[in-house]
Amino acid sequence: MSLRTFLPAVLVALVAVLPMMAPTTQVLLTLALAKGLPVLGVIVLLHAGQVSFGHALFFGVSAYAAAFLARVYGGGELISMVAVGVLAAVAVGLVVGIFVVRYRHIFFGMLNLAFSMIFFSVLEKFYYLTGGSDGLPVPRPTVAGFDMERAGFETVLFYLTLALCLVAAWATHRFLCSPIGNMMRTIKTNELRLEYLGVSARGVLLVGYLISAVLCGIGGALMAVAQGVVTPEYVWWVRSGEFVFIAILGGSGSVSGAFVGALIYEAVRTYASAFANDIWKMVLGVVLLGVILYAPAGVAGLYAQVMDRCRTRPANKTVDEDQ
Amino acid sequence: MTGRVLMEAKGVDIRFGGVVAAHEINIQIHEGHNLAIIGPNGAGKTTFLNICTGYLKPHSGQIFFDGADVTKLQPRHLVRKGVARAFQIPQLFTEHTVLENLLIAAAAQSRRWAPFVPMQRIPERDMMVELLGMVKCSHIADRPVSELPEGQRKLIDIAIALALKPKLLFMDEPTSGVASSEKFEVLDIIANALTEAKVTAVFVEHDIGIVERFADEVAVWNRGEVTFHGTPGDILSHPDVIRDVIGEEV
Amino acid sequence: MTLQLLALAIFDGVAYAALVFLVAVGLTLTFGVLKVLNIAHGSFYAMGAYITASIGGAIFAAGFSPWLAFPLMLIAGALVGIVVGGPVEKLLLSRIYELEDVLQILVTFAVFLILEDVQRLIWGGQPFFESSALQVLGTVDVFDITYTVYQLILLPMVAISVLVSLRLFLRRTLMGKLILAVTEDREAATSVGINAERVYFVTFVIGASLAAFGGALASATTSVLPGMGADMIVLSFAVVATAGLGRVEGAAVAALLIGLGRSFAVYLWPEIEVLVPYLIMLFVLLIRPEGLFGTTHPRKI
Incomplete structure (x- = not known):
């Protein structure tokens, strides 16, 4: 095992054991990982050269679907809540996706934003269904039929989240390396040629879009359960902007960047926002500018650079699979 | 000319603003006969390729491929039927x-x-x-x-x-951008590959030497119209063609 | 719906459309030239509103004439355009015209985030309300409806005169012709020696000023509060996309369409009021992806 793959493995192990040593970090880590999933969804689309300013839509749709399910059945079951959340996100993703994959660049970004704002105002205005700006409570669900104590449940939720993140990261990585994943990446460089290969660029982008909706869906349902409440804030444009920000910060070229970015982001926000609450958006903006102008590959890119420099043996094959 | 008709344009017209880029184009492309398209710049050669591959829709007229009307199909549908394209700018x-x-x-x-x-x-x-x-x-x-x-x-x-794996391949100036000393070598490579894959080629070309060597048929384009179509021997020695097209190239 | 309500909805819609048009036309003009859709455009709108409401409030409280509100609005518009918009273009955007589209979008998004908190730092989270300009012009009675002169007459007139003078500026003045030339074909324009950098700068400042001026005018009719910039950028994008990117006259039509749609919703189905602009945009784009007045040119290959 090379150093390059060894360190990420250590990081995963560290995240896995940290809550045993410092129990207060458990909820924080759960939230950070749950947020990493929609960030991964944003990264999938960035590989196609498109940025969505509305992906909180699928995050929120899933969270609300999970909350509704719990309410209808008077308390829910964790597995079915996540499953229903993902299904709802995919269904909405299909409808919205068929429309937005016709557009590129700023239109793609803003139309996604428009859809998320529509859902946001529906949540606020139709309060007799959605609880308005107070949102809906999400009672602690059973896990595979068992009622659990709070502490036990949080531990289960944390490891479930971690496991889902690992699976999602692996599957997304494989997707991006696969033939169809590579086709999706050509939408960024030469969509015309893709059409001249007999492939529908819109169709390929739609596949990527649905995958990103699934990732948002998993994250949204987990977040709803972890926080115990869903509010329209789940769908707010600031949330979507956060996903994009973390994707750029972590490194949009890489799958691991989503989670590294989310962990850094949540940690900084939790411990620093007390001092910088009023200028939090400004901090985000400045960091975003800095990353784009000076470190466009993000944290993951910096890591790859450091690794390249540390390598003592001459390179026989330097292709980084993540890039 | 013998050989099965692979693609056929019937009465194809297209205008951009006031410019007529294709007017009453009627031409047949025969299986196994490599066709060279020559003509001055702005004669509508690339436009013809765009129409044949579904990128542009003619204002009137039809395109047939393998006997079926493909005028309204998108490039990707034509690709699925066996029409591929290489570009002037790669x-x-x-x-x-x-x-x-x-x-x-x-x-x-x-x-x-x-x-x-x-x-x-x-x-x-x-x-x-x-x-x-x-x-x-x-x-x-x-x-x-x-x-x-x-x-x-x-x-x-x-x-x-x-x-x-196309049946028919359109190439837009395959040797432009290639140093003239290498042109024949490059086209030799392409021609061999085409023969091996049994692909019929239609190519736009300015270099008459290349046309003489690689084309089985030549069509001359001028102001959106096909003015001549025949074997390289007949066409390239025709005085009008020499005056209007080849003279300009030299 | 009675005739009176109908008239009321139309008045509301036109007044609202006039404001939205001012912001949207700045956005579409900037996009036409720079080919960057500036997400921070909504912030200029908000800052124009904040400056007018806060300074206006202070000087009227000190006993100055409320008529000063009108020159103040013009000054606020120009000030934001030059002092905020100018440096944004010069120091930041001018460095990113060669970057990928995605990164350009993200840079303007970052500027937007920064300006959001700049507003919060300067003006705090409390809403401002300063309607002296609205009151000083009084009201008129039309069809038994009492309506403010400011909204019924002044705002539409300002919008129309901006539209007309923008047309004249673009068609008749040298700078305007340069802007049109760069909009049409950036490469050709620079190859004949047009100083594109200067054109970009001037266009951006004009666009930003229009947004801020729109905000200044809006401040007399509504509370100025955090988040108004975010709402406005999405709304003006809806107008611009409905019209077709880069279409100045089209933006006026689309603004009217969306303004009227929204005001009718207020009276007929208030829950969906906020959604109407998006629904109109989505409906138009579904039928005409290039917008009502947009045109598509197939890429040359």
């Missing part, structure tokens, strides 16, 4: 390597989406490695296409089209 996937460009084409051709299989492991890979050998580009397989000189980019562009 259209490559600039963030991929040479081999990856071909693998994407091969995966598209065989409809192999394989969402969780690395592209480097698809069964079509061997064929693409072979194709790279055919166009004499094996040594650059792992280079990013963005680093290549224009001549090699042209070859890769054509190789991508060949990876689609």
Whole structure:
């Protein structure tokens, strides 16, 4: 095992054991990982050269679907809540996706934003269904039929989240390396040629879009359960902007960047926002500018650079699979 | 002229604003007969390719391929039927390597989406490695296409089209951007690959030497119309063609 | 719906459309030239409103004439355009015209985030309300409806005169012709020696000023509060997309369409009021992806 793959493995192990040593970090880590999933969804689309300013839509749709399910059945079951959340996100993703994959660049970004704002105002205005700006409570669900104590449940939720993140990261990585994943990446460089290969660029982008909706869906349902409440804030444009920000910060070229970015982001926000609450958006903006102008590959890119420099043996094959 | 009719244009017209880019184009493309299209700049040669491959829709007239009306189809539908295209300015996937460009084409051709299989492991890979050998580009397989000189980019562009296993291949100035000392060599490579794959080619070309050597038929374009169509021997020696087209090239 | 309500909805819609048009036309003009859709455009709108409401409030409280509100609005518009918009273009955007589209979008998004908190730092989270300009012009009675002169007459007139003078500026003045030339074909324009950098700068400042001026005018009719910039950028994007990117006259039509749609919703189905602009945009784009007045040119290959 090379150093390059060894360190990420250590990081995963560290995240896995940290809550045993410092129990207060458990909820924080759960939230950070749950947020990493929609960030991964944003990264999938960035590989196609498109940025969505509305992906909180699928995050929120899933969270609300999970909350509704719990309410209808008077308390829910964790597995079915996540499953229903993902299904709802995919269904909405299909409808919205068929429309937005016709557009590129700023239109793609803003139309996604428009859809998320529509859902946001529906949540606020139709309060007799959605609880308005107070949102809906999400009672602690059973896990595979068992009622659990709070502490036990949080531990289960944390490891479930971690496991889902690992699976999602692996599957997304494989997707991006696969033939169809590579086709999706050509939408960024030469969509015309893709059409001249007999492939529908819109169709390929739609596949990527649905995958990103699934990732948002998993994250949204987990977040709803972890926080115990869903509010329209789940769908707010600031949330979507956060996903994009973390994707750029972590490194949009890489799958691991989503989670590294989310962990850094949540940690900084939790411990620093007390001092910088009023200028939090400004901090985000400045960091975003800095990353784009000076470190466009993000944290993951910096890591790859450091690794390249540390390598003592001459390179026989330097292709980084993540890039 | 013999051979089965592969593609046919019937009464094709198109205008851009006031400019007539195609007027009453009637032409047949025969299987196994490589057709060269010559004519001055702005004569509508690329427009004809755009129409035949579905990129532009004629304002009137029809295009037939294999006997079926394909006028309204999109480029990707025509590709599925066996019409491929190479471009005047190479259209490559600039963030991929040479081999990856071909693998994407091969995966598209065989409809192999394989969402969780690395592209480097698809069964079509061997064929693409072979194709790279055919166009004499094996040594650059792992280079990013963005680093290549224009001549090699042209070859890769054509190789991508060949990876689609077409019946008919349109090439827009396959040797433009290639140093004149290498033109014949490059076209030899392409011609061999075409013969081996049994592909009929239609190519726009300015170099009359190349046309003489590689075309079975020649069509002359002028102001959106086909003014002459016949064998290279007849056409290239025709005084009007020499005056209007070849004279300009020399 | 009675005739009176109908008239009321039309008045509301036109007044609202006039404001939205001012912001949207700045956005579409900037996009036409720079080919960057500036997400921070909504912030200029908000800052124009904040400056007018806060300074206006202070000087009227000190006993100055409320008529000063009108010159103040013009000054606020120009001030934001030059002092905020100018440096944004010069120091930041001018460095990113060669970057990928995605990164350009993200840079303007970052500027937007920064300006959001700049507003919060300067003006705090409390809403401002300063309607002296509205009151000083009084009201008129039309069809038995009492309506403010400011909204019924002044705002539409300002919008129309901006539209007309923008047309004249673009068609008749040298700078305007340069802007049109760069909009049409950036490469050709620079190859004949047009100083594109200067054209970009001037266009951006004009666009930003129009947004801020729109905000200044809006401040007399509504509370100025955090988040108004975010709402406005999405709304003006809806107008611009409905019209077709880069279409100045089209933006006026689309603004009217969306303004009227929204005001009718207020009376007929208030829950969906906020959604109407998006629904109109989505409906138009579904039928005409290039917008009502947009045109598509197939790429030359």
